[in-house]
Amino acid sequence: MEQKQRNSNVAQKEKxxxxxxxxxIIVKTIGSWAKVLIFLFGIYIVLFGHLTPGGGFAGGVMxxxxxxxLMLAFGGExxxxxxxxxxxxxxxxxxxxxxxxxxxxxFFYGPDGFFWNFIGQEWLAGESxxxxxxxxxxxxxAELAVGVIVAAAIFLVIFTFSTxxxxxxxxxxx
Amino acid sequence: MPYALCFLLFVIGLYCVLVKKNMVKIxxxxxxxxxxxxxxxxxxxxRTGGAAPxxxxxxxxxxxxxxxxxxxxxxxxPLPQALVLTAIVISLGSLALIISICVRTYEKYGTFDITKxxxxxx
Amino acid sequence: xxxxLPVFVAIPLVTAFLLPIFGKKGKSVATLLANLATISLxxxxxxxxxxxxxxxxxxxxxxLGINLVLDGLSCLLLLAVSTVSTAxxxxxxxxxxxxxxxxxxxxxFLLMVAGMNGVVLSGDIFNLFVFLEIASIASYALVGFxxxxxxxxxxxxxMVLGSVASMFILFGIALVYGNTGSLNMAYISKAIQGSGLNxxxxxxxxxxxxxxxxxxxxxxxxxxxxxxxxxxPAPISAMLSGVLIKALGVYALARVVFNVFGxxxxxxxxxxVLGILSMIVGVFLAVGQWDFKRLLAYHSISQxxxxxxxxxxxALILARGGNTTWASLAILGGLFHLVNHAVFKSLLFLTSGxxxxxxxxxxxKELGGLADRMPITRATCxxxxxxIAGVPxxxxxxxxxxxxxxxxxxxxxxxAAVTVLVSLVTLISFLKVQRYVFLGxxxxxxxxxxxxxxxxxxxxxxxxxxxxxxxxxxxxxSLKQSILDPAVKVLTDGVEYSAKIINM
Numbered sequence: 001m002e003q004k005q006r007n008s009n010v011a012q013k014e015k016x017x018x019x020x021x022x023x024x025i026i027v028k029t030i031g032s033w034a035k036v037l038i039f040l041f042g043i044y045i046v047l048f049g050h051l052t053p054g055g056g057f058a059g060g061v062m063x064x065x066x067x068x069x070l071m072l073a074f075g076g077e078x079x080x081x082x083x084x085x086x087x088x089x090x091x092x093x094x095x096x097x098x099x100x101x102x103x104x105x106x107f108f109y110g111p112d113g114f115f116w117n118f119i120g121q122e123w124l125a126g127e128s129x130x131x132x133x134x135x136x137x138x139x140x141x142a143e144l145a146v147g148v149i150v151a152a153a154i155f156l157v158i159f160t161f162s163t164x165x166x167x168x169x170x171x172x173x174x
Numbered sequence: 175m176p177y178a179l180c181f182l183l184f185v186i187g188l189y190c191v192l193v194k195k196n197m198v199k200i201x202x203x204x205x206x207x208x209x210x211x212x213x214x215x216x217x218x219x220x221r222t223g224g225a226a227p228x229x230x231x232x233x234x235x236x237x238x239x240x241x242x243x244x245x246x247x248x249x250x251x252p253l254p255q256a257l258v259l260t261a262i263v264i265s266l267g268s269l270a271l272i273i274s275i276c277v278r279t280y281e282k283y284g285t286f287d288i289t290k291x292x293x294x295x296x
Numbered sequence: 297x298x299x300x301l302p303v304f305v306a307i308p309l310v311t312a313f314l315l316p317i318f319g320k321k322g323k324s325v326a327t328l329l330a331n332l333a334t335i336s337l338x339x340x341x342x343x344x345x346x347x348x349x350x351x352x353x354x355x356x357x358x359x360l361g362i363n364l365v366l367d368g369l370s371c372l373l374l375l376a377v378s379t380v381s382t383a384x385x386x387x388x389x390x391x392x393x394x395x396x397x398x399x400x401x402x403x404x405f406l407l408m409v410a411g412m413n414g415v416v417l418s419g420d421i422f423n424l425f426v427f428l429e430i431a432s433i434a435s436y437a438l439v440g441f442x443x444x445x446x447x448x449x450x451x452x453x454x455m456v457l458g459s460v461a462s463m464f465i466l467f468g469i470a471l472v473y474g475n476t477g478s479l480n481m482a483y484i485s486k487a488i489q490g491s492g493l494n495x496x497x498x499x500x501x502x503x504x505x506x507x508x509x510x511x512x513x514x515x516x517x518x519x520x521x522x523x524x525x526x527x528x529p530a531p532i533s534a535m536l537s538g539v540l541i542k543a544l545g546v547y548a549l550a551r552v553v554f555n556v557f558g559x560x561x562x563x564x565x566x567x568x569v570l571g572i573l574s575m576i577v578g579v580f581l582a583v584g585q586w587d588f589k590r591l592l593a594y595h596s597i598s599q600x601x602x603x604x605x606x607x608x609x610x611a612l613i614l615a616r617g618g619n620t621t622w623a624s625l626a627i628l629g630g631l632f633h634l635v636n637h638a639v640f641k642s643l644l645f646l647t648s649g650x651x652x653x654x655x656x657x658x659x660x661k662e663l664g665g666l667a668d669r670m671p672i673t674r675a676t677c678x679x680x681x682x683x684i685a686g687v688p689x690x691x692x693x694x695x696x697x698x699x700x701x702x703x704x705x706x707x708x709x710x711x712a713a714v715t716v717l718v719s720l721v722t723l724i725s726f727l728k729v730q731r732y733v734f735l736g737x738x739x740x741x742x743x744x745x746x747x748x749x750x751x752x753x754x755x756x757x758x759x760x761x762x763x764x765x766x767x768x769x770x771x772x773x774s775l776k777q778s779i780l781d782p783a784v785k786v787l788t789d790g791v792e793y794s795a796k797i798i799n800m
Contacts, residue, residue: 096313114302115354218474
């Protein structure tokens with residue numbers, strides 16, 4: 001009786017622990033069209049963060065959700081070949097270092113210039129400038145960095161949860 | 175009056191954390207407390223009938239380029255919105271960590287029930 | 297030479313995110329970089345002693361932008377944080393070889409240091425919350441670092457209570473913003489002095505006391521500490537018990553109660569009651585423990601009670617309009633005990649880690665007779681035990697003496713008696729530790745243990761020398777005036793903090 005109980009526990013855990021398998025052909029086709037749109041929309045939200053609602057965090061989550069859609073439709077192995085977790089970790093670190101570089105670059109303008117907006121000064125006064133898009137200065141660069149960080153980090157979190165393999169030994173007996 | 179409802183939501187979340195025995199329910203209780211505090215922060219900045227705090231050409235004086243007084247008196251306060259953005263991201267990170275601890279604990283102990291996970295005593 | 301203040305936060309953050317890029321192959325380079333980061337923080341903290349300035353980030357002037365403030369109290373805590381983190385990082389170069397993900401450990405450790413530096417330097421109350429969360433989340437992950445049964449359970453308990461505390465603090469911040477309209481601590485203080493405490497602000501103050509009290513592990517809120525501190529790896533226990541509960545708990549509580557809200561008689565009685573409860577409950581629960589690190593964790597609770605008692609006593613004397621000399625003396629005792637505790641408690645945890653690494657166990661009944669096999673560990677453990685028990689001439693004696701003198705002079709004979717009693721019981725429990733770990737008979741299976749490697753010994757000897765020399769901080773007048781007196785003055789000036797910051 002106890003052996004059968006233990007076997008069924010093992011079988012249940014193996015069913016949970018096999019990672020994410022892909023789905024049917026309908027989902028795969030629609031997924032391969034939709035991922036482009038979601039990715040592009042996410043990049044738009046990140047880039048226009050200083051003008052419209054959104055910004056780095058929301059846009060990064062959308063970019064990560066494009067990869068999550070891929071993972072659900074095609075399976076964990078497919079996504080691991082395209083964007084492996086170690087690459088995602090390195091991207092997140094690189095994004096943070098870029099953000100820190102933007103902040104520390106203010107130190108070149110004097111010791112009290114940490115995080116100073118040293119780019120976007122000239123365009124605020126004139127109204128007829130064609131470059132309204134980058135009048136926010138370092139805010140846009142910071143949003144780009146934050147978008148990369150959040151996308152990589154959230155993708156890493158969801159990917160690691162989905163493909164986490166249970167250890168199928170008798171841990172609870174100890 | 176809406177502030178009292180926020181506080182009620184906060185107390186419901188606190189009740190969940192204190193009383194429930196399943197680990198995942200405790201995590202949900204923490205999340206409900208988080209929502210209540212974020213909602214309270216946003217409602218602090220709200221002004222009835224206010225406009226979104228985005229500046230375009232109609233909000234600037236025609237001559238000098240300064241912000242009009244009518245904009246300041248009718249727009250919603252944008253500072254709590256920035257605070258809430260930060261708080262949501264912090265709670266996202268904390269949620270990812272606590273769920274991963276729950277998953278690992280399930281792997282080790284075989285149960286989510288906190289009355290059975292009591293090796294550290296005394 | 298004036299160091300720009302964001303450097304204290306930027307150096308550990310940048311180093312923390314540089315380390316995972318090295319991966320498994322560059323582990324020694326990563327360790328070297330991390331040690332360089334903590335040593336440079338210590339050098340910068342020593343260079344900034346006695347300065348006091350305000351740094352406005354992004355050149356936005358004060359009520360519009362965030363600012364970082366360095367005054368006497370921040371200076372003292374920066375010194376404590378950087379000293380303990382240097383020693384713990386040096387210790388963990390060899391200790392963490394037992395675990396597999398060392399570069400991730402170093403990244404989280406440096407994130408925790410960056411968060412604590414940010415809390416101590418922040419001049420804006422929401423910025424304090426953000427850095428407090430950074431340090432807390434890093435410490436939740438570090439407590440459950442080796443993923444064994446007990447560590448995960450301890451990490452879950454710590455994390456639930458820590459998240460609840462953060463929610464209380466955020467709710468308090470929201471209430472303060474709603475009632476005063478500003479987030480900068482100097483401007484909040486000015487608004488509160490102008491309008492007085494209404495119901496919303498009073499409730500916010502209660503929420504802050506509960507939230508920061510949970511972070512500082514004062515007695516009704518201490519349930520996470522005896523599980524979390526033993527389960528963490530030894531250098532992390534040293535950091536948690538040594539600086540995290542002080543920078544996030546006691547410092548933030550003192551800053552909010554003294555400088556932002558202003559002291560009054562009921563609040564000081566709350567602090568005194570919390571302090572006395574923590575002292576008594578902590579020490580009586582500690583005496584009966586048989587797990588080395590759990591005993592040390594309960595002692596942390598009781599020594600935090602000393603610090604909060606000292607601060608509360610000073611607040612009560614000031615609020616009643618009594619003699620300011622005794623108030624400053626009480627606050628001096630509390631703050632000096634904070635710094636002393638950082639040094640000797642982290643040394644105690646590091647010695648327990650050294651014993652655990654050599655013998656593989658931390659239960660007192662399984663240890664014994666290690667005095668000949670591990671001489672340096674025994675010597676440093678004896679120094680630290682003598683400090684915490686209040687034996688002259690080590691540093692614990694001086695801070696406890698100052699507290700008792702202040703209590704007696706202000707007329708609180710009961711408090712002085714309780715302090716001396718708790719000190720005696722602390723001595724008893726550490727004599728128990730010494731007898732069971734180092735004296736007595738060597739069991740069979742421990743006959744071949746050896747002393748640990750050099751980097752761990754250097755860290756422990758560094759902290760032991762500090763234990764011996766820190767008594768000079770109160771005896772030599774020039775050292776006292778440059779390091780301790782500015783910190784005491786910040787707290788006794790109270791709400792004049794706002795006038796100083798706005799005029800700078």
